[in-house]
Amino acid sequence: MRRLSAAEFAASVRAIFNDPTTPVTTVFSDPSVLGFSVDANALLVQGLNASQLMDNAEAVASWAVANGKLSQFATCTSVDAACAQQFIQAFGRRAFRTTLADSDPRIATYGKLFLAESSFEGAAESVISAMLQSPYFLYRSERGTLGTPGAFALTPFEVASALGYLLTGSMPDDPLLAAADAVASGSLGLGAMLDAQASRLLAAESPSHSTAILGFMGGWLGLDRLYTTAKDDTVATLTTAMRDDMAAETRNLILEAFDGPISGGSAASAGSFASLLTADHSYLNQDLAGYYGLDPTGLTSAFTRVVFTSSTRRDRGLLAHGTLLNGYARPDASSPTQRGHLVRSRLLCQPVPPPPANVNTTLQPAATARTTRQRIENEHSLGACDSCHRLMDPIGFGFEHYDGFGRYRDDENGVAIDATGTVFDTNPRDGSPTFDGLGGPGGLAAYLASDPDVNQCLVRYWTYYAFGSSGWAEDACTYDAIATEATAQGFSLRGVLMGILHAPNFTTRVQDP
Amino acid sequence: MTPTRRRFAGSLGAGLLLAPFLSFDPRHQGGLGARAAVAAAAPRAKRILLFCTMGTYPPIWTPTGLDGESITTWSASTSPLAAVKDSVVLIEGLPSGNPGDNHGSPDGITGLGFGYYDGQLKISVDQFVASKLVASGVKRPIASLLLGAETNASGGRTMFYGGSGGNNLPTIGSPLSAFTTVFGGAMPAGVTSQALLQRRKSILDLVAAEATSLKATLGTLEGAKLDIHLDSIRQLEGKLSQAVAPAGGCVRPAEPPGDGTYTYMNAMDAIAANAIHQDIIVSAFACDITRVAALEYGNDQMLKVNLPGRVPYDDEHGGFIHSGAASGYKNLIEFEKYLAEQFVALIGKLKSFQDPDDASKTLFDTTLLAWCRDMGDAQNHDQKSMRFVLASGDRGYLKTAPGGRYLTSSERHERVLLNLCEAVGITSYAGFGDPGLTGAMKQPLPGLAAV
Numbered sequence: 010m011r012r013l014s015a016a017e018f019a020a021s022v023r024a025i026f027n028d029p030t031t032p033v034t035t036v037f038s039d040p041s042v043l044g045f046s047v048d049a050n051a052l053l054v055q056g057l058n059a060s061q062l063m064d065n066a067e068a069v070a071s072w073a074v075a076n077g078k079l080s081q082f083a084t085c086t087s088v089d090a091a092c093a094q095q096f097i098q099a100f101g102r103r104a105f106r107t108t109l110a111d112s113d114p115r116i117a118t119y120g121k122l123f124l125a126e127s128s129f130e131g132a133a134e135s136v137i138s139a140m141l142q143s144p145y146f147l148y149r150s151e152r153g154t155l156g157t158p159g160a161f162a163l164t165p166f167e168v169a170s171a172l173g174y175l176l177t178g179s180m181p182d183d184p185l186l187a188a189a190d191a192v193a194s195g196s197l198g199l200g201a202m203l204d205a206q207a208s209r210l211l212a213a214e215s216p217s218h219s220t221a222i223l224g225f226m227g228g229w230l231g232l233d234r235l236y237t238t239a240k241d242d243t244v245a246t247l248t249t250a251m252r253d254d255m256a257a258e259t260r261n262l263i264l265e266a267f268d269g270p271i272s273g274g275s276a277a278s279a280g281s282f283a284s285l286l287t288a289d290h291s292y293l294n295q296d297l298a299g300y301y302g303l304d305p306t307g308l309t310s311a312f313t314r315v316v317f318t319s320s321t322r323r324d325r326g327l328l329a330h331g332t333l334l335n336g337y338a339r340p341d342a343s344s345p346t347q348r349g350h351l352v353r354s355r356l357l358c359q360p361v362p363p364p365p366a367n368v369n370t371t372l373q374p375a376a377t378a379r380t381t382r383q384r385i386e387n388e389h390s391l392g393a394c395d396s397c398h399r400l401m402d403p404i405g406f407g408f409e410h411y412d413g414f415g416r417y418r419d420d421e422n423g424v425a426i427d428a429t430g431t432v433f434d435t436n437p438r439d440g441s442p443t444f445d446g447l448g449g450p451g452g453l454a455a456y457l458a459s460d461p462d463v464n465q466c467l468v469r470y471w472t473y474y475a476f477g478s479s480g481w482a483e484d485a486c487t488y489d490a491i492a493t494e495a496t497a498q499g500f501s502l503r504g505v506l507m508g509i510l511h512a513p514n515f516t517t518r519v520q521d522p
Numbered sequence: 523m524t525p526t527r528r529r530f531a532g533s534l535g536a537g538l539l540l541a542p543f544l545s546f547d548p549r550h551q552g553g554l555g556a557r558a559a560v561a562a563a564a565p566r567a568k569r570i571l572l573f574c575t576m577g578t579y580p581p582i583w584t585p586t587g588l589d590g591e592s593i594t595t596w597s598a599s600t601s602p603l604a605a606v607k608d609s610v611v612l613i614e615g616l617p618s619g620n621p622g623d624n625h626g627s628p629d630g631i632t633g634l635g636f637g638y639y640d641g642q643l644k645i646s647v648d649q650f651v652a653s654k655l656v657a658s659g660v661k662r663p664i665a666s667l668l669l670g671a672e673t674n675a676s677g678g679r680t681m682f683y684g685g686s687g688g689n690n691l692p693t694i695g696s697p698l699s700a701f702t703t704v705f706g707g708a709m710p711a712g713v714t715s716q717a718l719l720q721r722r723k724s725i726l727d728l729v730a731a732e733a734t735s736l737k738a739t740l741g742t743l744e745g746a747k748l749d750i751h752l753d754s755i756r757q758l759e760g761k762l763s764q765a766v767a768p769a770g771g772c773v774r775p776a777e778p779p780g781d782g783t784y785t786y787m788n789a790m791d792a793i794a795a796n797a798i799h800q801d802i803i804v805s806a807f808a809c810d811i812t813r814v815a816a817l818e819y820g821n822d823q824m825l826k827v828n829l830p831g832r833v834p835y836d837d838e839h840g841g842f843i844h845s846g847a848a849s850g851y852k853n854l855i856e857f858e859k860y861l862a863e864q865f866v867a868l869i870g871k872l873k874s875f876q877d878p879d880d881a882s883k884t885l886f887d888t889t890l891l892a893w894c895r896d897m898g899d900a901q902n903h904d905q906k907s908m909r910f911v912l913a914s915g916d917r918g919y920l921k922t923a924p925g926g927r928y929l930t931s932s933e934r935h936e937r938v939l940l941n942l943c944e945a946v947g948i949t950s951y952a953g954f955g956d957p958g959l960t961g962a963m964k965q966p967l968p969g970l971a972a973v
Binding site for chain 2: 010012034035036037038039040041042043044046050053054055056057058059060061063064065067068070071074075118119121122125126128130131134135138139142143144145148152233236237238239240241242243244249339340341363364365368
């Protein structure tokens with residue numbers, strides 16, 4: 010059982026009525042684990058949630074009655090057993106994301122609520138309110154049916170829910186539920202359902218196709234930090250409009266990789282995360298190009314694919330996007346530590362422990378330090394700090410051509426930028442690769458693009474996002490299965506996602522203790 | 523948000539059901555004054571309110587002038603507290619049992635760190651007090667009200683723990699959801715109060731039966747989730763079963779606007795939303811809907827500080843702490859002053875309402891406030907010297923001093939949490955805090971309470 014996340018909850022309520030204006034009150038305050046709010050063990054219904062759910066369900070039910078939403082679930086308007094069954098089966102199919110057969114005992118259970126009311130409107134309101142508080146709505150079922158000992162085969166509807174929420178962030182739509190019906194009746198294979206429905210939902214023209222990739226990338230790379238990281242307006246102004254432009258730049262590049270190869274990458278890496286790191290172009294509009302200090306000639310307010318040349322004073326690829334550079338920075342300055350931590354923990358899956366207690370973490374810049382790099386080296390290279398900071402800072406120095414606001418710079422306080430760095434091995438420490446800035450063949454992006462650890466790390470995070478479980482040590486077989494399929498697809502982003510859908514875990518549950 | 527001053531006594535129709543008020547009469551409700559099982563002596567407080575924030579930089583907090591225990595000169599960051607100086611006690615120096623637990627330690631108001639305590643579940647003092655009050659018969663529609671916006675931001679957790687799993691507890695972040703949870707939502711059209719109550723009970727019976735049935739099909743780990751869910755349902759059932767007349771000083775605040783009103787940088791503006799939460803908590807007290815409430819600013823990782831006009835730029839608190847030395851911690855002091863002002867404002871609001879069942883007292887007179895933090899020294903990420911600001915009103919729990927009282931102690935900080943328990947009449951602390959503390963060490967800190 011996996012409780013719907015706050016976002017899935019809201020999306021599902023709206024999808025049930027097929028109306029984006031459906032009033033949904035914020036009920037859940039989901040914890041974020043590893044950057045995502047999907048953790049199956051952390052998503053609970055607790056404390057006052059039941060009370061909040063009741064209030065929300067009643068408000069939605071009242072809204073449905075007042076706004077003529079009942080007719081999509083029943084053609085009848087009487088308070089009798091036949092009408093009860095019609096309404097319960099229709100509404101329950103959407104709320105519970107499964108077909109309620111005539112023999113389903115829930116028809117009788119909810120029928121009692123329905124028949125206890127004196128009007129059809131009241132009866133429908135009561136059933137809607139109840140179903141929106143029901144565990145069958147609030148949790149994604151992963152119970153399945155017992156197959157081999159200790160392993161449960163998920164039902165077609167459970168798989169359809171998993172697919173719907175992973176790819177669209179919402180409940181399975183009508184075609185997906187219909188496909189699950191077909192699988193349940195034996196007229197369609199489960200694998201065929203997965204492939205056909207994934208293909209449909211991930212098609213570029215699908216309104217939700219971007220959710221699948223951006224939902225994952227957002228959590229993995231912390232893209233929302235662009236908006237949540239505080240900025241010191243006394244140093245520079247980063248407007249909301251500029252943040253929106255930066256977000257659009259990143260979104261466009263990711264979607265291009267997901268929907269098709271990015272030109273400039275090698276054939277083997279086309280459409281892969283590596284191709285995002287080394288893309289020879291970006292998506293700019295006039296304002297963003299101006300902010301970046303690039304020539305905006307010919308650009309408009311619309312985003313245009315702009316190929317970077319050797320004379321472009323900005324590095325290629327995702328790492329040089331304002332989205333990441335602003336999100337991983339201090340309010341007033343760049344942060345080699347944060348940027349290095351992003352690479353170390355998110356791209357290489359090498360967690361760095363937080364600073365130990367009893368360490369004075371106040372930055373105390375030396376009088377002679379004139380650049381951020383000098384200050385960091387001065388502070389962190391000494392004593393115990395170095396043991397962890399050497400895993401982050403020397404990577405983050407590669408970003409130093411960009412200040413805390415994502416603007417390119419050749420110098421800081423008159424001192425030429427030194428963007429050389431090292432990715433120290435965690436063990437052993439010798440033989441670590443060095444690089445010179447972000448871009449170019451010897452740059453950090455090129456190093457990461459060729460490091461197989463990055464792809465493995467991508468698989469681990471995406472698997473966690475898909476399954477809501479962080480039992481990485483136990484999931485080696487899953488990773489292997491996904492990596493094998495992804496490798497055959499050149500580790501394209503789409504290939505990794507399809508590998509997840511084809512992994513045994515997607516259709517099978519192992520009995521918990 | 524300004525209270526409407528509209529009293530519910532004049533509109534008991536929907537209010538009777540939708541705002542599940544419970545009149546408090548210790549003569550037949552097992553009130554605090556009659557709870558021999560809980561308290562040996564009459565407690566000084568009927569309710570506790572926790573005001574929870576992140577740690578601070580101690581040198582900007584400690585009073586700069588003292589005459590014995592009396593404060594003669596307040597630090598800049600606590601200077602707003604001078605407005606309520608005769609009601610507050612500042613205390614610091616108290617180590618936690620796990621002074622090196624860093625960010626995210628649950629120790630702040632549980633007395634338990636990251637470690638394993640022979641299976642004892644983590645429970646924060648608010649939940650411990652709430653459970654003890656319920657067990658002693660002091661039942662209110664809401665056992666404990668935990669509010670605070672964006673307490674889950676950036677992977678952070680709240681300071682609250684409890685429930686059947688000893689798990690971290692969320693706060694209600696949405697002011698509108700908090701309001702409807704406390705005071706009820708709009709009355710559905712075409713249904714009477716009694717009919718709606720019956721419908722609700724039928725639905726809860728159904729939902730509880732479904733959860734129980736589902737649990738039977740699951741393994742232990744998965745089933746535990748539904749145990750927690752069922753506990754939440756039971757809380758709601760209790761709330762519905764206690765719908766009686768509102769208390770005398772009950773005033774419902776204005777219904778807050780939707781969440782979009784507080785949107786700031788793709789998230790909720792926690793500072794603005796928490797100001798609304800403060801009003802909701804005080805009104806919940808005035809209506810005797812709950813005896814235990816807590817408000818948290820930020821979480822154990824960060825707090826988005828958005829105070830235009832007071833601090834020059836936004837921050838996640840960490841910057842004010844770790845980069846503040848160059849400016850003499852100017853921004854941190856300004857933000858701490860803001861928090862102190864909110865603490866003072868809470869006291870002012872509590873003073874503006876009468877106690878629900880004693881018109882001769884204000885809410886403040888019968889409430890104990892505690893400003894708690896997750897870390898002692900936030901700059902060093904340690905819990906070596908935990909600090910509190912406590913406040914109580916006329917003939918309240920605390921021993922106070924006219925100019926403000928300041929204490930230091932090297933006793934475990936958990937003992938101050940036991941003072942909160944003692945204030946409402948709880949004298950048995952088994953199940954709370956470090957089980958390794960026994961005897962005199964497992965008693966409230968002497969000298970805090972008025973004799």
